[in-house]
Amino acid sequence: MRAMRYLPAESPVWAVETVAGSPGAQFLAGGTNLVDHLKLGVTAPELLVDISRLPLDQVEQYDDGAGLRIGANVRNSDLAAHPLVRSRMPAVARALLSGASGQIRNQATTAGNLLQRTRCVYFQDVTTPCNKREPGSGCSALEGYGRYNAVLGASAACVTTHPSDLAVALAALDATVVVLGTEGERRVPFADLHRLPGDDPSVDTTLGDGELITSVEVPVSRASERSTYRKVRDRASFAFALVSVAAAVELDGPVVRDVRIAWGGVAHRPWRARLAEAALVGRELTEDAVRSAVDEELADAETTAQTAYKVPMLRNTTALTLTRLAEEETR
Amino acid sequence: MTEQVVRPLAVRSVGRSLERVDGHEKVTGAAAYAVEHGEADGVIDPLHVWLVQSTVARGRVARLRPEAALSHPGVVAVIDHSNAPRLRDTGNRELLILQDDAVGFRGQVVALVLAESAESAREGAALVDVSYEVEPHEAELREDNATYKPDSVNPDMDTDTEDGDVDAALAAAEVVVDHVYRTPYEHNNPLEPHATTAWWEDDAGREVLSMFDSTQGVHGVVESLAPLFGLEAEQVRVRAPYVGGGFGSKGEAHAHVVAAALAARTTKGRPVKLAVTRQQMFALTGYRTATISHLRLGATADGTLTAIEHAVQEQTSAIREYAEQTASPTRMMYAAPNRRTSHRLARLDVAVPSWMRAPGEMPGMFAHEVAMDELAVACGIDPLEVRERNEPDVDPETGRPFNNRRLLECLHRGAERFDWASRPPGPRATVDGDWWVGTGVASATYPAMKMPGNSARVRSLDDGRYAVAIGSVDIGTGARTVLTQIAADALDVEPGDIDLAIADTRLPPASVAGGSSGTSSWGTAIVAAAQRFRADHGPSPDPGVETTASAADDPAAEQYAFHSFGAVFAEARVNRWTGEVRVPRLLGVYSVGRVVNPMTARSQLLGGLVMGLSAGLFEESHRDPRFGHVVTQDLATYHVAAHADVLDLDAEWLEEADEVFTPMGSRGIGEIGIVGTAAAVANATFHATGVRVRSLPLTADRFLA
């Protein structure tokens, strides 16, 4: 048994001040990811600051309904069931419900979900090299078990993918992450929250020392109301994505006025497919148009024998998702 | 002990759905599993053991430093090869742990940590500092591995067989199906991980090793452990009152059982508890070897087989040989004058493979039944017809008549329930929304087995009740319940009048809960003891009289081939966009002799079907050949079917009784449900999409355009 201190947080500011400057301290939310890592030896904090009882558990409208502010501690189940989430941003509800299991969703929090770490088997197996777990030790996944590996934005140091479904939906909907640090609050555009691995995959996000996510703001738009999430996996439930697509579209007749596409299971962070979006705006939304837009985005994809399937899977799934949204829109 | 010639049972309770007699204990949590026993059972103030495993696949332990572990609070001792009690070499190197510095596979036990709590033991294990002299290893099963021919295949079958002239028949055949089929490594993953409590006691000057173990056979544990420790069988007592599943992985003692006994040897009588983790199970408790089956079928244009060849390559461990009998069902399944089967093993520096539900039949029938589907396609005939056409009159392997082969009835009954007649003959014929839809069929078979060495004891109690005892284990199948029913009928009393004692080596010996042989073997012994008891003591015995007996061999039985049969029907939907496979309907129809308890039997058959579905769609242990161990070593990365994967699932059976085989008329049902199921699903995906997948599992990427 390893001695470890555990402190329930008194307030958000207190939590930040307690963790900042203490490299051995970590926030504990629902614990569904962090506690696994404690048991596996992936991480060994000296201090856990339990933030799960801080009152960051509300979903509320801001700016007269311009968007929804989701507290960091809102449980995944509660968020997925929230009427405004279901009606104004169905992609978020669907992404959540496609993740994990009912029991885990009851326990898991919004911020914890976004900050969960990779599921790469080597990251979780302390007997194998992994640059994310132990910088400089090497990447075992590069030439190892790679079915879930990245095809975009990977590096020689790390080829893993980000596992969160929620993050993919929020990437598509241009969310903003509200963060509290020792210098006060700052607002991080969702696209800037997660990093690509580069040569330092040990760092997943751009959050600074001791920074606490307090809420996530998601703007409501015509597109968000017609958003959806499609996750592809072998098992019908309780499996991480082979690939996933969060999409939202607003049409002007047959022509695309606004489109958002984000992918899961392809990169070290949720992948906003901006090239594909640009290729579609102003064009008629057809299956072929989507397929070639996807191919533009995937021009730089790097695949192996184990990940080659992701290219046709993304192409098909994105085409399926967007054409279905368009059908609903024109119906 | 007496041998009794058994007569068929007059059934009253047998055939009825008696509720599980231990259901209440289980659902209320009162049932104690292997490391849950406390003072009431003599487990006082236990220590906890944690396994330290090698992180290289082959080599030697160069240096092992226990200091950091020993100074960790709660840690009591570190045991490695330098200080472990000595074992006797019984020729089983899987069990011969901590006797020298050699490492034969990654994950092998190299040290044990004893501590006052499981948490301290675990942390202590992480602190043991081991360095190795690494030697090159080979841990990948490939078609070009160096292989050898084992002397026999599991359990003791011929390695190779040959009848007629296969090459000539293939050369002359009008239709030839010639393909390679693969099944991956699979891990049994019973719900309850392996676990052992052990302690040494002095019993009137003799040492006794006592254990609670999560095992499929308590007597088998004694047979493995007693000689290792230089003990007489009576000096080892093993109990397993409740076991949370095994699927073959608890069929034999694995290294952790020896570890617990070794550790307990050093504690001056304090019990030790050792619970294997889910991750450790992927290295230490057995698994199904991957198989490469080269099938060649020769046939006339109408699908009549002229030649069957099944050449298998698979893998064993350098530590200990295990040879899966993958081609064995091919030897008896269909008629053909020219037949050849063979098994070759690659000896790899990997963990020791072992039994997993329907060893041999499961991977072998996947290959054979997909090949039969391909033969039907090649001949342009229905998959049912190709099986009808090749139905043998007698067992093709032994020449004996079957008792009883009702495969075609199973196929026809399933076809009727599945509305097979309206099935479009060609593939890729049905689209429903986003899904290609197809149906597939496969045959199933499993040998009826009865093990030697079983006896039972019947004693009259003073209130008209009877104590019945046999050392067999209920691993969650419902054995305790069906044996109660069998005993009741054999004594012509109510099930409630039976006090059944099981799962203790102090009771009369019983064979392993494996090979679908349990009910047949133990039930026959109970019937023998009960019939002998009545013969000796009459219908109103004095309280306290008892009889122990076993069943005499039945020479009449020798002239038959005893196998169970079944037909599995699957509907598969394959998503046209994503390749995802779903199985909305799965049905098995079986001929398995008399069903002793329809409720528990149904669970076995449905469970087998689900496990076959799971193997068909998901299960695959990925061994990283660079490291030598399985890296998908938890249930988040080793996928088994979850609720949402199992939709309309059903099993039924033909009414029958095989009273030549057992006095109950039963033949065994534990394994047949997994046989053929993955093939039926694969054949259904072919029918849906026109894409033929010859290796499991049938993941989404296989079906992407």
Ligand SMILES: Cc1cc2nc3c(=O)[nH]c(=O)nc-3n(C[C@H](O)[C@H](O)[C@H](O)COP(=O)(O)OP(=O)(O)OC[C@H]3O[C@@H](n4cnc5c(N)ncnc54)[C@H](O)[C@@H]3O)c2cc1C
């Ligand atoms: C078997 C299994 C299957 C799963 N399947 C899926 C799936 O299909 N899809 C999916 O998306 N997820 C899946 N998950 C992951 C699950 O969603 C996450 O474990 C969960 O969302 C994490 O939330 P938590 O509150 O428990 O986080 P914790 O485990 O408490 O924390 C996770 C991390 O976030 C940090 N953290 C938490 N809150 C804050 C905050 N407010 N500010 C800063 N840092 C913070 C913690 O320090 C820690 O590093 C699965 C998990 C399991 C165990």
